[in-house]
Amino acid sequence: MSSSKSRWADEDPEADALIAQRKREKEEKRRAKAEKQRREEEQTQLQAARSQSATASPNGDSDAPPKKRRRLSNEQQQQPTSGVDSQQNQVKSNLLQFPVLEWGPCRHVDNFERLNHIEEGSYGWVSRAKEITTGEVVALKKLKMENSPDGFPVTGLREIQTLLKARHQNVVFLREVVMGNKMDEVYLVMDFLEHDLKTLLDDMREPFLPSEIKTLLLQFLSGLEFLHSQWIMHRDLKTSNLLMNNRGELKIADFGMARYYGDPPPKLTQLVVTLWYRSPELLLGAETYGPEIDMWSLGCIFGELLTKEPLLQGKNEVDQVSKIFALTGPPTSQIWPGFRSLPNAKSLRLPPSYSSTQKGTAPPLLPRAKFPFLTNSGLQLLSSLLALNPAVRPTAAECLKHPYFREDPRPKPKEMFPTFPSKAGMEKRRRRETPEAPKRGQEAPKLDFASVFGGQTGGDAGEAGAGFTLRLG
Ligand SMILES: Nc1ncnc2c1ncn2[C@@H]1O[C@H](COP(=O)(O)OP(=O)(O)OP(=O)(O)O)[C@@H](O)[C@H]1O
Numbered sequence: 079m080s081s082s083k084s085r086w087a088d089e090d091p092e093a094d095a096l097i098a099q100r101k102r103e104k105e106e107k108r109r110a111k112a113e114k115q116r117r118e119e120e121q122t123q124l125q126a127a128r129s130q131s132a133t134a135s136p137n138g139d140s141d142a143p144p145k146k147r148r149r150l151s152n153e154q155q156q157q158p159t160s161g162v163d164s165q166q167n168q169v170k171s172n173l174l175q176f177p178v179l180e181w182g183p184c185r186h187v188d189n190f191e192r193l194n195h196i197e198e199g200s201y202g203w204v205s206r207a208k209e210i211t212t213g214e215v216v217a218l219k220k221l222k223m224e225n226s227p228d229g230f231p232v233t234g235l236r237e238i239q240t241l242l243k244a245r246h247q248n249v250v251f252l253r254e255v256v257m258g259n260k261m262d263e264v265y266l267v268m269d270f271l272e273h274d275l276k277t278l279l280d281d282m283r284e285p286f287l288p289s290e291i292k293t294l295l296l297q298f299l300s301g302l303e304f305l306h307s308q309w310i311m312h313r314d315l316k317t318s319n320l321l322m323n324n325r326g327e328l329k330i331a332d333f334g335m336a337r338y339y340g341d342p343p344p345k346l347t348q349l350v351v352t353l354w355y356r357s358p359e360l361l362l363g364a365e366t367y368g369p370e371i372d373m374w375s376l377g378c379i380f381g382e383l384l385t386k387e388p389l390l391q392g393k394n395e396v397d398q399v400s401k402i403f404a405l406t407g408p409p410t411s412q413i414w415p416g417f418r419s420l421p422n423a424k425s426l427r428l429p430p431s432y433s434s435t436q437k438g439t440a441p442p443l444l445p446r447a448k449f450p451f452l453t454n455s456g457l458q459l460l461s462s463l464l465a466l467n468p469a470v471r472p473t474a475a476e477c478l479k480h481p482y483f484r485e486d487p488r489p490k491p492k493e494m495f496p497t498f499p500s501k502a503g504m505e506k507r508r509r510r511e512t513p514e515a516p517k518r519g520q521e522a523p524k525l526d527f528a529s530v531f532g533g534q535t536g537g538d539a540g541e542a543g544a545g546f547t548l549r550l551g
């Protein structure tokens with residue numbers, strides 16, 4: 079017989095019913111037992127949790143492992159913690175944690191009333207605005223979305239990412255990011271500062287006093303030391319990216335070019351830093367570089383603070399290199415070992431007499447006549463920052479300890495700083511005639527430096543250098 083039915087089923091329905099009844103009773107008993115066991119387990123867990131919270135240290139450090147693995151998702155981090163949850167969060171403090179951004183909807187830009195336009199830069203429009211509810215004055219930077227085929231400009235992403243990480247008294251404070259009506263209207267809300275150093279220097283009759291330059295440099299160095307300690311290279315340091323308020327405080331701004339680096343530094347784009355502040359290794363095509371490029375820019379800014387004029391105003395890359403060598407003297411393999419292997423150095427023809435007379439590995443002092451009011455110690459600091467060889471440039475931390483800052487005149491207390499009328503606080507300004515920051519995504523040009531010493535560069539007609547003459551056309 080092929081049927082799977084019980085042989086007895088059709089024959090004895092009463093017996094069938096009895097069997098079914100027994101089965102049900104058995105099932106019922108099993109369920110009751112399981113339920114009792116579950117309740118007992120729950121009770122023991124609760125007791126264990128209570129006794130743990132009684133023994134946990136007051137600062138919440140407990141060595142006990144969590145009962146169960148917890149998902150460290152955003153929602154759970156933001157949930158209010160209580161009871162067993164809060165205990166497990168205490169335990170979590172002992173685990174390796176990754177920074178989790180608190181995502182939430184951005185506020186609308188309508189929360190701010192636009193007061194006046196400040197400046198159109200390469201990557202954004204900056205205006206002064208007032209937060210309607212608090213009346214606080216802020217700076218609003220609307221990110222430029224053009225030329226961003228990926229949907230959001232990398233410069234904007236880098237600026238937000240690095241500024242959120244770079245919380246320091248000498249770095250501009252990013253308060254929040256707000257949105258307009260469309261997805262491509264993204265604004266950074268920052269603390270407003272009355273001046274940038276470029277505009278201020280343009281408008282000042284006399285340069286800053288030595289004591290004021292020291293105060294500005296110390297703040298600049300302290301911000302930069304912090305950035306480098308966080309593995310952030312700014313890559314576009316120039317006077318227009320240094321902000322100052324009327325309380326004598328300086329803050330580093332414009333992080334559109336900033337990025338994280340590593341040790342050893344990764345292969346990076348060479349087309350960074352505005353031309354006048356660009357280091358010789360970048361100009362000679364170095365593919366790996368580090369925070370020393372920021373130290374070079376700082377040296378250029380130091381020189382600019384002293385003379386009120388940008389120090390090295392090249393008309394193009396070749397002219398920039400000529401101007402650098404005219405100030406520092408040309409590179410030699412003694413003072414900059416290995417510079418010859420940089421891609422653009424192959425075409426560089428050095429004056430033969432010079433390379434043989436240059437001795438020693440220390441960077442030569444810059445011509446004193448160019449900085450007549452600088453002390454010897456100041457000139458030594460400036461010359462080391464503008465060393466052609468990036469490896470001998472001092473770090474920001476080393477600069478902060480330099481004797482220049484301890485000799486007279488001492489740095490002026492910030493509170494004693496003069497105040498200046500704020501252009502940013504009042505009117506739209508003309509676009510400045512200074513070179514722009516390099517555009518992202520552009521290839522660094524292949525440069526021919528054959529003409530640096532005596533060829534056609536498109537630069538000035540002639541330059542007097544440190545002990546040699548450049549004929550530039
Ligand atoms: N927080 C601020 N407070 C006051 N003014 C500011 C602030 N941020 C920027 N500015 C002004 O706006 C100018 C341009 O800002 P920023 O450098 O951030 O923009 P950008 O588009 O990256 O500029 P660029 O490419 O020209 O360097 C600054 O030089 C400064 O004058």
Ligand SMILES: [Mg+2]
Nearest residue numbers: 199318319332
């Ligand atoms: Mg800028």
